Amino acid sequence: MQLFHSHFSPFVRKVMVVAHEGGLADRINLLPSAAHPTNRDARILERHPLAQVPTLVLEDGRVLADSRVICEYLDASGGGGLFPPAGSARWTALGEQSTADGLLDAALLIRYELTARPEAERSAAWIAGQEAKIDSALTAFEAEAAGYGDRVDIGTIAIACALGYLDLRFPDLGWRGNRPALGGWFEGFAERPSMLATRPPAP
Incomplete structure (x- = not known):
């Protein structure tokens, strides 16, 4: 997996905390980015229309954006348990x-x-x-x-x-x-x- 990231983004940090908790951090290749509210990063834009961080590129080429979506995907792919079941x-x-x-x-x-x-x-x-x-x-x-x-x-x-x-x-x-x-x-x-x-x- 590849993750467009910024070390200073709290949403990226949330994703990576989930990855570490689930034992998936070593499967994620961090890609540099320069996401900006007005000057969008063309490298991310090529993969997702919102050009935001975090954006996760999966092994099969699918792309996920929004930390909430990415975190749930990683939790389901790893040990699970960070998203409690229904209730x-x-x-x-x-x-x-x-x-x-x-x-x-x-x-x-x-x-x-x-x-x-x-x-x-x-x-x-x-x-x-x-x-x-x-x-x-x-x-x-x-x-x-x-x-x-x-x-x-x-x-x-x-x-x-x-x-x-x-x-x-x-x-x-x-x-x-x-x-x-x-x-x-x-x-x-x-x-x-x-x-x-x-x-x-x-x-």
Whole structure:
């Protein structure tokens, strides 16, 4: 398998954490990319119309994009278990993944606003709106963090990758300040071999 990737993409990290947890990481060849919100990478565009990372090229030539789709494919191809079967646990994990991905969407929109737009075109109201989404998601995670325990599934993986991205790109946010349960849980989860193996380099 081949994966168009960026070491700094939290969605790529989520995919690779799942790959490590399922014992598939050594079967994935990482392809360099320069995905951008406006200047699309022609190398990815040749394989998928959205030209986004992560994009996974399978051995048979089929192409999968979107981290949620790729993660489920890898889980089904590996040891399985990161996507709980039908029932309450599945909907909990999928809901957590959705909220974590939404947090990341908001964070990336801020990142793009600050790096892809000229300063004169930036919107303070837009940035504040995205920051409010991040804060709401973190508050929701804090309320549930005491129950995460040692659970390892797509929900907790997505949350951990989202928190790791905040540490990487928004260290001044200080999200741990009034969220002791979430911070304590993340400190332990971040030491998992899969998280350590996918830790992004210092920017």
